[in-house]
Amino acid sequence: MDKRVVIVIGGSKGIGRATAELFHKQGDQVMVAARDTAKLAELERELPGLVSFAGDMTASKNLESLFDKTVKRFGKIDVVVLSAAPFMSKPLCEVSDDEWQQSLKYVDMIFRVNRAAARQMSKQARGGTVVNISSRAGLREDVLPNSSVYALIKGGMTHLVMAANQEMRNVQFISLCPGLVGDTEMGQRAVAERPGIDNGESLSAAEVAQTISALVEGAGPKTPHVYRLTRELGLEAIESPAQD
Numbered sequence: 001m002d003k004r005v006v007i008v009i010g011g012s013k014g015i016g017r018a019t020a021e022l023f024h025k026q027g028d029q030v031m032v033a034a035r036d037t038a039k040l041a042e043l044e045r046e047l048p049g050l051v052s053f054a055g056d057m058t059a060s061k062n063l064e065s066l067f068d069k070t071v072k073r074f075g076k077i078d079v080v081v082l083s084a085a086p087f088m089s090k091p092l093c094e095v096s097d098d099e100w101q102q103s104l105k106y107v108d109m110i111f112r113v114n115r116a117a118a119r120q121m122s123k124q125a126r127g128g129t130v131v132n133i134s135s136r137a138g139l140r141e142d143v144l145p146n147s148s149v150y151a152l153i154k155g156g157m158t159h160l161v162m163a164a165n166q167e168m169r170n171v172q173f174i175s176l177c178p179g180l181v182g183d184t185e186m187g188q189r190a191v192a193e194r195p196g197i198d199n200g201e202s203l204s205a206a207e208v209a210q211t212i213s214a215l216v217e218g219a220g221p222k223t224p225h226v227y228r229l230t231r232e233l234g235l236e237a238i239e240s241p242a243q244d
């Protein structure tokens, strides 16, 4: 069988990097997008065959180019993992216009990534899977103080996933909502900026990557598409698939 083609957006560090490493180890053709050219060059050296794409993925031209280049080079896209995100822990009243405008670019990116993947995958006989890395902070039961912008982005992501799954049978959209992942830069920032978050209970990026891989393997129209992942309770499906 031919290799699966996997795009990881935000794969230079953290969960995205662990995911790129795992898919590469499993024999997939991996394409990694991020901004840090030194880290991308290091990944290409360490993981032969992996291809990197440097650029800010909130710029729509870069995103279009990533998808175009992947299809031109490998002929298809089987899996997209969207891991890139901003982090902000601030009371609503203190969020500046600049910070909001910057955050809005990520909302735009979430829409464009899912639309580009859906357009390509829906043309493919075997469809494809889009894994959106959301957060438990975007779930109704788990929202935290000082997270209005983050919760808006992550909650919106999960709702896009639920709606998109009702439109297509051969493209699976997944929202994975992890709790604290303590061994990434973002996780360490969350611990520093959100007193009360218990680092002792955190997940690791490698564990999240294993879950992403398992969810991609099992994804189908009759499987759930929204999951919470925590150290305490493991993986929980928190949305039922739409009925026929």
Ligand SMILES: NC(=O)c1ccc[n+]([C@@H]2O[C@H](COP(=O)([O-])OP(=O)(O)OC[C@H]3O[C@@H](n4cnc5c(N)ncnc54)[C@H](OP(=O)(O)O)[C@@H]3O)[C@@H](O)[C@H]2O)c1
Pocket: 009, 010, 011, 012, 013, 014, 015, 016, 017, 033, 034, 035, 036, 037, 039, 055, 056, 057, 058, 082, 083, 084, 085, 086, 133, 134, 135, 136, 177, 178, 179, 180, 181, 182, 184, 185, 186, 187, 188, 190, 205
């Ligand atoms: N860590 C946690 O506790 C936690 C918990 C729940 C959910 N999550 C979610 O999991 C995902 C990954 O988090 P993480 O902890 O692995 O974060 P991280 O270590 O900060 O990594 C983020 C990745 O996204 C890339 N990125 C960010 N903005 C980008 C942009 N505009 N264009 C291209 N690449 C961009 C970064 O690379 P460059 O800097 O090279 O561009 C990096 O590779 C995020 O969606 C986050 O919200 C994290």
